[in-house]
Every structure is written in structure tokens, then in C-alpha cells.
Amino acid sequence: MGSYNNILLAVDFHSDNRSVIDKAVEVAEMNSATLHLIHVVEPLAYAYTDGMTTWGEEMVSLEAAIREDGRKKLDELCQELKVAGQDCYFRTGKSSEEIHATAQESNIDLIILGTHGQHGLQLLLGSTANSVLHGSTCDVLAVRIKES
Ligand code: AMP
Numbered sequence: 001m002g003s004y005n006n007i008l009l010a011v012d013f014h015s016d017n018r019s020v021i022d023k024a025v026e027v028a029e030m031n032s033a034t035l036h037l038i039h040v041v042e043p044l045a046y047a048y049t050d051g052m053t054t055w056g057e058e059m060v061s062l063e064a065a066i067r068e069d070g071r072k073k074l075d076e077l078c079q080e081l082k083v084a085g086q087d088c089y090f091r092t093g094k095s096s097e098e099i100h101a102t103a104q105e106s107n108i109d110l111i112i113l114g115t116h117g118q119h120g121l122q123l124l125l126g127s128t129a130n131s132v133l134h135g136s137t138c139d140v141l142a143v144r145i146k147e148s
Helices: 018-031 057-081 095-105 121-125 128-135
Strands: 006-010 034-041 088-092 110-115 139-144
Touching (some): 018 034, 018 110, 034 057, 088 095, 110 128, 128 139
């Protein structure tokens, strides 16, 4: 048996995740581990700090379209990677918090995600990779995404 039994791959669909996906598949195979997938949709309201924004119909339908698109892409990736339905998690909330909660609920021992290698102001403002790393109770593998 390998070092890891349950690996959680966190995917967004707005950056080039392919190298991260390939690495997760490779590490899962090396460890004979079960691969799990998570995609989190962050509510558009999180983009506003006062929480007082009035939602028009356009915002509501934009949010619904983002959710539908994320769900569809996650399902497609699960099929491609042959990940069982119960190991595919589609969540709504703050990405790092949902990734932590899912990792704990599902006995994950390794989280794999991408990183753009932020520095300077970007690093101070934080990134998903940073937030996941700092609150995690299991190992985290951050795979560098090379800008094309
Ligand atoms: P970022 O810090 O937004 O550049 O994201 C870094 C990595 O965190 C991505 O390559 C994904 O692996 C993961 N990630 C970011 N956003 C999400 C999300 N909404 N759902 C799941 N994973 C995410």
C-alpha cells in the first residue's frame, strides 16, 4: 500500500489545470490511492465587502449560469478520470474552507492543487493555495502552473 489512500484534487476551471490534473493522476496511481475531485463555486456576493448589494435578475441568472457551467465541467472531468460519483464534490462557499471541510469529511490524506507562485502583493493578499496550505490537517501538494 502507498503512503496516501485518499487524494483530493481541487480544480477551478478558469486556469490551465492540465498539469495539475496529470500530476494528481500520476500520484494517485503511484500510491494506488482513490482520487477525489472538488470544485467550489464562490457566490458572487463574496466579491462585495458590505454585503448590502441588491441583486438584480441579471446577477441571479449569471450566478446560476456559473453554477451550471461548473457542475457540467466537474461531471465531465469525473467521467474522464473515472472518479466515482460519490467522490466528486460540487460545493458552494469559500474555496479554501470548502476544500478543508471536504478533506476532513472524506478522510483525505493529500490535497493537490495548482499554484501560480504568487509573490509580493499577490502573496500578501493571499491565494487559494496559501489558504489551503495554512489551515490543512493533511499533506498538501501545490503543483506549479507554468504560464504559457
Ligand atoms: P488560485 O489561488 O485561485 O490561483 O488557485 C490555485 C489553485 O487552487 C487552483 O489551481 C486550483 O487547484 C485550486 N482552486 C482555486 N479555486 C478553486 C475552486 N473554486 N474550486 C476548487 N479548487 C480551486
